[in-house]
Amino acid sequence: xxxxxxxxxxxxxxxxxxxxxxxxxxxxxxxxxxxxxxxxxxxxxxxxxxxxxxxxxxxxxxxxxxxxxxxxxxxxxxxxx
Amino acid sequence: xxxxxxxxxxxxxxxxxxxxxxxxxxxxxxxxxxxxxxxxxxxxxxxxxxxxxxxxxxxxxxxxxxxxxxxxxxxxxxxxxxxxxxxxxxxxxxxxxxxxxxxxxxxxxxxxxxxxxxxxxxxxxxxxxxxxxxxxxxxxxxxxxxxxxxxxxxxxxxxxxxxxxxxxxxxxxxxxxxxxxxxxxxxxxxxxxxxxxxxxxxxxxxxxxxxxxxxxxxxxxxxxxxxxxxxxxxxxxxxxxxxxxxxxxxxxxxxxxxxxxxxxxxxxxxxxxxxxxxxxxxxxxxxxxxxxxxxxxxxxxxxxxxxxxxxxxxxxxxxxxxxxxxxxxxxxxxxxxxxxxxxxxxxxxx
Numbered sequence: 001x002x003x004x005x006x007x008x009x010x011x012x013x014x015x016x017x018x019x020x021x022x023x024x025x026x027x028x029x030x031x032x033x034x035x036x037x038x039x040x041x042x043x044x045x046x047x048x049x050x051x052x053x054x055x056x057x058x059x060x061x062x063x064x065x066x067x068x069x070x071x072x073x074x075x076x077x078x079x080x081x
Numbered sequence: 082x083x084x085x086x087x088x089x090x091x092x093x094x095x096x097x098x099x100x101x102x103x104x105x106x107x108x109x110x111x112x113x114x115x116x117x118x119x120x121x122x123x124x125x126x127x128x129x130x131x132x133x134x135x136x137x138x139x140x141x142x143x144x145x146x147x148x149x150x151x152x153x154x155x156x157x158x159x160x161x162x163x164x165x166x167x168x169x170x171x172x173x174x175x176x177x178x179x180x181x182x183x184x185x186x187x188x189x190x191x192x193x194x195x196x197x198x199x200x201x202x203x204x205x206x207x208x209x210x211x212x213x214x215x216x217x218x219x220x221x222x223x224x225x226x227x228x229x230x231x232x233x234x235x236x237x238x239x240x241x242x243x244x245x246x247x248x249x250x251x252x253x254x255x256x257x258x259x260x261x262x263x264x265x266x267x268x269x270x271x272x273x274x275x276x277x278x279x280x281x282x283x284x285x286x287x288x289x290x291x292x293x294x295x296x297x298x299x300x301x302x303x304x305x306x307x308x309x310x311x312x313x314x315x316x317x318x319x320x321x322x323x324x325x326x327x328x329x330x331x332x333x334x335x336x337x338x339x340x341x342x343x344x345x346x347x348x349x350x351x352x353x354x355x356x357x358x359x360x361x362x363x364x365x366x367x368x369x370x371x372x373x374x375x376x377x378x379x380x381x382x383x384x385x386x387x388x389x390x391x392x393x394x395x396x397x398x399x400x401x402x403x404x405x406x407x408x409x410x411x412x413x414x415x416x417x418x419x420x421x422x423x424x425x426x427x428x429x430x431x
Contacts, residue, residue, distance in 0.1 A: 020119050039116060040240070040300065041123050041353075044317050048357040057322040060314035 005054065005080065007073050014069065017049050018042055028070040050076060084334040089263035090211045090222075090254045094153055094424035096145040097250040097389040099130035099376065101430045106243045111236075111301060120243060125352025129246030129377035130430075131231045138169045139177050141249025141431060142225035143184050148426055149253050150185070155221065157186055162222035163193040164210055166202035166381045168409070169229045170195060181225060192219070199277075200348045200408025201267075202226055202381030203250075204416045207404070208265055210254050224252040228380035230309065233279050237295070237303035241311050244351065246377035250385040257421075264335040265416040266327055273411035276315040281306035316408065320354050324407050324415075325361040331415050339364050342417075343400040344392060348407055349373035349383035358405075381406070393425040 007028050015023045021037035032038060032046075046066075047058050056079050058066075066072045105128045106121050121127055132141070142165065150157060163185075165178040172180075178193035187193075192213070198205050206224045214222055227249030234241045281292040292306045304310060324347075332339060339345070345364050347355050349372055359369050370391035372383070379386055384404055388396060400420050407413035 020115070020122070037115065039119070040313055041120065043314060044353055045123070047314070047317055048321065048353055051321050051357055052360050057318055060312065060318050063314055063318075 005073070005076060007070065010073050010076070011069055013049060013053060014046070017045050026069065028073070029068050031067055032069065033067070046072065054080065084264065084266050084331055086262050086264045086335065087212065088215045088260035089257075089418060090214050090260070091257045091421055092418070092423045093253040093255050094149050094426070095250065095252045095385050095389050096149045096426040096429060097248060097382065097386045098141040098144045098429040098431050099246070099248045099386075100132040100136055100141070102131050102133055103128050104131045109239075109243050111239050111242070123351070123353050124244060125371060125373050126244060126377045127374045129231070130248065132229045132247040136229070136431065137171050138167045138227045138229045138247075138249050139165070139171050139181055141229075141247070142227050142251055143181060143249075144429055144431055145249055145251035146181070146185055146223055146225055148429060149251050152426055153253070153424065155253065158188050159221040160187050160223055161191060161217075161219035162210060162213055163187065163191055164196055164206050164222070164224050165194075166196045166198055166206040166224065166226040167228050168197055168199050168380065169232065178225075185223075198410065198412055199228060199380045200350065200378075200383070201406035201410065201412040201414050203384040204265070204404050204406040204414040205267060205412070206381070207252070207254075207416060208263075208267065208414070211263060214254065214256050215260070218256070220256050222254045224254060226250050226252070226385060227382040230378070230380050233307065233309040235295075235304035235308040238308060239301040240313055241304075241309050244378050245309075246379050248376060248379040248382035248386050250382045250389070252385055261419045263416060263418055264331060264337070265414060266331050267414035268323070268327060268412070270319075270323075270411045273315060273319060276312045276319065276411060277309070277409040279307060279309050317354055319411055320350065320407050321357045321361065323413055324358050324405060327413060328362055328403070328405060328415050331417060335417065337417060339403070341401060342368060342403045344395070345369050345403045345405070346384050346387055346392070347405045349376070349387060350378055350408060388423070389425045390428055393427075396420070396423040396425055398422060
């Protein structure tokens with residue numbers, strides 16, 4: 001489990017996991033569902049990443065309420081606190 | 082349900098049948114080529130065997146069962162129990178198990194009934210069969226498990242259509258002279274009933290004209306109320322939360338370790354989900370076989386189909402197996418088995 005969570009490390013992890021769409025411009029305030037090529041399967045990849053990397057499971061409503069990387073960061077941070 | 086440890090039975094042999102017709106996800110043109118490639122990479126499902134109209138789950142299970150009985154010269158009079166695990170029965174009534182008892186030429190003194198479960202069905206079926214055999218002294222039983230799920234998947238629904246395949250299996254069980262212990266746990270959470278559901282066609286929502294009206298749910302999902310509807314995020318969250326936790330509980334309470342398991346045979350849902358479960362449990366990749374690349378999600382058939390097509394040779398020797406089924410219901414269960422040699426017939430294509 002990764003306990004060194006920062007916004008930059010989270011963005012790097014997402015880029016590592018999702019390599020078939022262009023995430024070079026991914027920033028804390030990027031609306032992830034508006035990224036070209038983003039599908040619901042990418043949401044599942046984020047859920048898998050949080051589970052294996054940060055040791056807890058996002059619920060369906062949590063992932064649906066996640067609009068930006070910063071939202072995701074805050075959710076993970078709260079859970080890890 | 083608490084962890085149970087009970088006298089198990091021998092899994093004598095397994096057969097699996099699939100339709101000949103193959104539908105490739107590389108040709109799924111509802112989505113762009115890029116999205117298709119990503120779907121295949123993420124789910125791991127390249128193609129599926131799809132039954133044409135006229136072939137039922139019972140037909141595939143019948144062929145599997147009759148092949149087992151013939152191949153191993155089993156005296157039909159010895160079969161005292163037949164369980165048909167499926168969510169795609171021949172008729173509203175009677176039970177398909179009764180029809181199969183007659184088609185297979187079994188004696189009348191057979192206990193035969195249906196179990197209406199999907200993804201968890203094989204693990205539940207094995208547990209029910211073993212319990213009844215041990216309690217009632219039934220020497221041989223047939224566990225028939227499968228589904229023709231594609232019949233309820235809308236071809237215009239990208240969230241279900243590329244995922245499911247059809248298969249029917251038969252497992253012959255027998256009472257051992259010296260029973261080994263089976264350990265397991267079975268769980269249910271009906272609050273998630275709508276996460277995988279076919280809404281219309283039974284009593285809660287009887288068939289009506291509206292049942293066949295296609296609605297656009299957005300994002301490439303067009304389906305009717307008689308189509309399978311799947312809430313991917315809910316199922317995913319459920320599976321990666323509950324399955325590893327329930328396996329860990331089983332292992333801890335029976336003082337077992339996943340390191341000592343020879344093979345962890347999971348329901349074949351999708352590769353991302355199964356790999357997340359595997360990584361959480363820290364099971365080595367070589368211990369986790371996959372058949373979903375070739376067959377997709379085949380519901381209650383997926384575990385025996387994987388055993389037949391991916392572990393046939395290895396199962397010829399004694400193995401410590403962890404079987405795990407999870408999904409529609411929501412229903413899930415795990416079974417830890419020290420198996421003797423299991424005979425697997427080559428895959429049957431119909």
